[in-house]
Amino acid sequence: MTVVSVKALASVHRSVARSRRSRGLWLALLIAALVVLTILSVTIGTRDVAWAEIAAALGGAQETIGQAAIALRVPRTLLALLAGAALGLAGAIMQGVTRNPLADPGILGVNMGASLAVVIGVAWFGMASAQAYIWSAIAGAAGAALFVYTIGSLGRGGATPLKLALAGAATSVAFSSLVIAVVLPRGDIAGGIHAWQIGGVGGATYDRVLPVLPFLGIGFAISLLSARKLNSLALGDDVAAGLGEHVAAARAVASCGAILLCGATTAICGPIGFIGLMVPHLCRVLIGVDHRWLLPFSALGGAALLLAADILGRIVARPGELDVGIITALIGAPFFILIVRRQRVREL
Amino acid sequence: MTDHTLVATGLSAGYDGKEILQGLDLAIPSGRITVVVGANACGKSTFLRTLSRLLAPTKGHVLLDGASIHRMPARQLARTLGLLPQAPIAPEGITVVDLVSRGRHPHKSLFSRWTRGDDEAVDGALAATKTFDLAERPVDELSGGQRQRVWIAMALAQETDILLLDEPTTFLDINHQIDVLDLLTDLNRERGTTIVMVLHDLNLAARYADALVAMAGGRIHAFGTPEEVLTEDMVRKVFGLESRVISDPLSRRPMMLPIGRHKMAGNEAA
Numbered sequence: 001m002t003v004v005s006v007k008a009l010a011s012v013h014r015s016v017a018r019s020r021r022s023r024g025l026w027l028a029l030l031i032a033a034l035v036v037l038t039i040l041s042v043t044i045g046t047r048d049v050a051w052a053e054i055a056a057a058l059g060g061a062q063e064t065i066g067q068a069a070i071a072l073r074v075p076r077t078l079l080a081l082l083a084g085a086a087l088g089l090a091g092a093i094m095q096g097v098t099r100n101p102l103a104d105p106g107i108l109g110v111n112m113g114a115s116l117a118v119v120i121g122v123a124w125f126g127m128a129s130a131q132a133y134i135w136s137a138i139a140g141a142a143g144a145a146l147f148v149y150t151i152g153s154l155g156r157g158g159a160t161p162l163k164l165a166l167a168g169a170a171t172s173v174a175f176s177s178l179v180i181a182v183v184l185p186r187g188d189i190a191g192g193i194h195a196w197q198i199g200g201v202g203g204a205t206y207d208r209v210l211p212v213l214p215f216l217g218i219g220f221a222i223s224l225l226s227a228r229k230l231n232s233l234a235l236g237d238d239v240a241a242g243l244g245e246h247v248a249a250a251r252a253v254a255s256c257g258a259i260l261l262c263g264a265t266t267a268i269c270g271p272i273g274f275i276g277l278m279v280p281h282l283c284r285v286l287i288g289v290d291h292r293w294l295l296p297f298s299a300l301g302g303a304a305l306l307l308a309a310d311i312l313g314r315i316v317a318r319p320g321e322l323d324v325g326i327i328t329a330l331i332g333a334p335f336f337i338l339i340v341r342r343q344r345v346r347e348l
Numbered sequence: 349m350t351d352h353t354l355v356a357t358g359l360s361a362g363y364d365g366k367e368i369l370q371g372l373d374l375a376i377p378s379g380r381i382t383v384v385v386g387a388n389a390c391g392k393s394t395f396l397r398t399l400s401r402l403l404a405p406t407k408g409h410v411l412l413d414g415a416s417i418h419r420m421p422a423r424q425l426a427r428t429l430g431l432l433p434q435a436p437i438a439p440e441g442i443t444v445v446d447l448v449s450r451g452r453h454p455h456k457s458l459f460s461r462w463t464r465g466d467d468e469a470v471d472g473a474l475a476a477t478k479t480f481d482l483a484e485r486p487v488d489e490l491s492g493g494q495r496q497r498v499w500i501a502m503a504l505a506q507e508t509d510i511l512l513l514d515e516p517t518t519f520l521d522i523n524h525q526i527d528v529l530d531l532l533t534d535l536n537r538e539r540g541t542t543i544v545m546v547l548h549d550l551n552l553a554a555r556y557a558d559a560l561v562a563m564a565g566g567r568i569h570a571f572g573t574p575e576e577v578l579t580e581d582m583v584r585k586v587f588g589l590e591s592r593v594i595s596d597p598l599s600r601r602p603m604m605l606p607i608g609r610h611k612m613a614g615n616e617a618a
Contacts, residue, residue: 099439225458232453234442235502238433241402243506244426244454289442 023287030300037307041077079204080310081303083269086261088302089223091276093258096230097251098164105262106273108168112175113144114266119179130211138263199272199325212264219260226254227291272325274332275302351378358408361398368394370566381543383553386563392546400431400512426454430508434515438487444498445483451505473504493524513545529556554578555599562586578602
């Protein structure tokens with residue numbers, strides 16, 4: 001064995017320690033941002049509420065209109081945090097599974113699949129319960145993911161990033177047309193569906209958020225435990241197999257996590273796009289490509305971004321509100337173009 | 349270093365129903381460097397892929413210490429048999445030390461933590477491939493030769509007794525080709541790693557191989573020492589090329605000089 005100088009060894013360990021410290025720093029900043037955003041989200045709204053009233057409302061009081069408004073903002077904030085974390089994490093998983101820098105629950109058609117399933121359930125089967133919404137959304141998300149992956153795998157070379165992105169984009173457009181086709185003749189449900197279809201966290205109540213918690217919990221667990229699998233998949237299928245990974249099984253397990261997260265989120269918030277695209281990219285710039293860090297960072301970053309977008313939506317359109325789905329699309333579309341225009345778009 | 353037997357028996361394999369390997373038998377010599385050569389589409393890459401379990405055989409078996417590798421738990425196999433495919437692609441922005449660390453994957457279970465042993469394996473791999481000074485650099489920024497050394501370091505961090513490589517010198521300048529082959533020879537001598545690789549260049553194959561395998565039409569045409577295998581007759585039958593085989597004055601190994609229609613001393617003058 002070649003003798004390595006102690007100095008060189010020490011330098012590698014120092015660099016590893018340094019990158020761990022910088023991750024720790026970003027983590028602290030991200031958590032601080034989440035705390036600030038949470039406070040802002042509870043205090044900022046279409047109605048100005050005095051601090052004393054906010055304090056009283058957080059204590060459970062709901063006697064004044066101001067206090068009632070705060071009581072609405074708390075579950076809304078909670079939902080924004082959960083949905084953002086779910087979408088950010090799902091985006092990171094999808095980009096890892098497909099080795100595709102453009103993968104996103106929206107772009108791969110998964111959210112639209114969930115959306116279509118819910119709309120069909122409401123329009124044709126009179127579906128109304130939260131459980132029915134969630135199950136049909138998850139089934140729709142899974143169906144869309146399977147469909148897009150199958151279409152993208154046809155032909156030589158299997159599921160390449162480009163084929164997957166094209167199959168996803170085409171499927172997404174087709175599904176959103178189907179959603180319109182299903183809703184169009186149904187004036188009775190059109191209003192509600194349209195409001196939901198834009199994607200938002202307004203009007204959240206504990207009763208609506210609670211039923212999805214188990215689904216999100218399982219989705220978070222499966223996704224976060226897939227980090228090592230994604231790390232080996234990132235090296236290409238052959239290398240991953242050489243490292244003892246069951247490539248197809250690893251993809252399937254990680255995808256299940258992402259599908260649960262997307263389905264459950266879409267069931268209550270409607271299809272919210274671009275969070276899953278933007279957040280993992282930003283996190284990669286901050287902390288690198290190791291999924292053991294990237295996945296939790298993407299979850300926290302997604303929560304921060306969605307909450308920030310929701311707060312922004314309450315400020316820019318006063319005295320009304322812009323739904324968060326519109327804000328994320330406004331920020332996300334230029335971001336998407338930026339990534340596509342970068343010359344280095346290639347397999348992750 | 350433990351001795352292992354890696355044996356292919358009656359091995360047939362292919363893609364889309366087309367059989368490329370046709371009933372191939374070979375026992376890989378343990379602790380040696382075995383090099384597979386042959387014309388394009390003779391099945392040498394298919395053989396390596398089947399040997400490393402990337403491709404399931406249609407007939408026959410690959411037996412590692414008597415057990416079929418296609419039925420063995422993947423992680424267990426990956427602790428004995430490592431693999432470096434042709435021209436692997438690193439994720440954008442990954443650093444050398446991160447990439448090499450991923451070679452530890454088969455030694456980790458879902459909840460196990462990074463240990464001092466893992467650190468030592470990664471350090472050892474970086475040291476053996478002289479990539480220590482590159483450890484913090486992004487793999488994207490390295491030259492082709494450096495990048496290949498980093499990938500070999502990743503395979504080394506896996507700490508397998510057998511290492512399979514598919515054309516590890518492709519796309520490299522000649523100086524880096526020699527560099528990589530010297531490095532693999534170091535590994536073989538210092539760690540006793542059994543190495544099986546596909547090479548394109550017959551003369552480099554003959555120089556670095558302990559055992560040479562010449563394949564043609566999905567079968568083994570010849571197997572033995574470079575002296576036994578690299579003959580004018582073999583080159584004619586396997587590559588369809590007339591040649592002269594002489595002794596390489598530097599390595600005393602056989603060396604093939606192709607005979608073409610032009611530029612041959614004697615016939616150009618005429």
